[in-house]
Amino acid sequence: MTGMADAAAPASGTVAVTAYGLGVPLGTGRRVSRWTDAVALDRDPGGRVRASRRLGGPGGTAPPAAETADRAAGRLVGSTLDALGAAPLQSVLATVRCRVEGPAGETAWRAHVVARIETAAGPVLIGSATGDPDALPALEGPPATRPGTPPAGWTDLPIVLAPPVAAMAVGAARLALASRSGRAMRERMAGRRAFHDLSLHDVPVAHPSGGLDDAGAPVTTAALLDAGRLTPPGTPSGRAVWDHDRRALGPAPVTRLELDGPPLPVPEPAVELAWCVEGVQRYDPGGVLRLTCLARVADRWFPAVLRARPLRLLQAARGVAGPRTRTFSEDELESPSLLLPGARGLRERGSGAVESP
Secondary structure (H helix, E strand, O other), X not given: OOOOOOEOOOOOOEEEEEEEEEEEEEOOEEEEEEEEEEEEEEEOOOOOEEEEEEOEOOOOOOOHHHHHHHHHHHHHHHHHHHHOOOOOEEEEEEEEEEEEEOOOOEEEEEEEEEEEEEEOOEEEEEEEEEOOOOOOOOOOOOOOOOOOOOOOOHHHOOXXXXXXXXXXXXXXXXXXXXXXXXXXXXXXXXXXXXXXXOEEEEEOOOOOOOOEOOOOOEOOOEEEEEOOEEOOOOOOOOXXXXXXXXXXXXXXXXXXXXXXXXEOOOOOOOEEEEEEEOOXXXXXXXXXXXXXXXXXXXXXXXXXXXXXXXXXXXXXXXXXXXXXXXXXXXOEEEEEEEEEOOHHHHHHHOOOEEEOO
């Protein structure tokens, strides 16, 4: 447990705990490191955080939630290392956050795990999220086989963006909707259906819904798209988080998004873009998203590069398919797979391009 000052946990108020676990495979063994930070937040009568103090440290008393979070982070790292033990795993990072509110000790949890795996095409990040640190969905890694060439006629097959790839595209679309031009478009086209029947919501991640954030603002879910209709621009309420080291309010460390749309059957055969390969450059000039992916038709794997303006890509989506899945890399996304026209159709409509190098 780290800490700069000694303090006992308060009987009431808010305690914010963040626990980390880092696991690295070492030959036949592993090295797991854990560290935890617990902070008591002092609010003014309006609910705004004005000051904070660290809990624990030498001679101090750590709150029970800190010990629980620390153990949970260690378990998440261990279980992920076990689940992905056969993969060329480089590292696993688990983050467990909890908020203990008021004298009743109501606790809200959020946990994220991300693993970095080396593949023949390059490093791939896989991750998941949960509100219960003891119920994280099992992670599945990419194939160990070297990607080959795509089958003949693959550009005419419909495209399925698996949740890990959809998360990158949807996260980029959120940024585009929040940009100056995106906000102007939402103001101009509010209420118009421009994205088929897709719905996209920005869901609170750092504070429980219905409460107050660290600025004293109510915590609410914000709709960016509502059944395909653009919503008026506005800043989601309830996202401010107190930073103890900076003694200031800032944005939540991650964004949580939920995507839904008309359910459709998974097409067969189809081109599935399954995982994104890490790269130095994700955007081409002009705000064009560029994702290098591991793709497959049935069991035939090959590399594919997706290039598209995020909003144009989302407009091309026909619907969603398969189970809702929580993924995590930079943003947290809960979504089924996203269905798109084939590579030839995307190009002809000017919605984007999918090519195999």
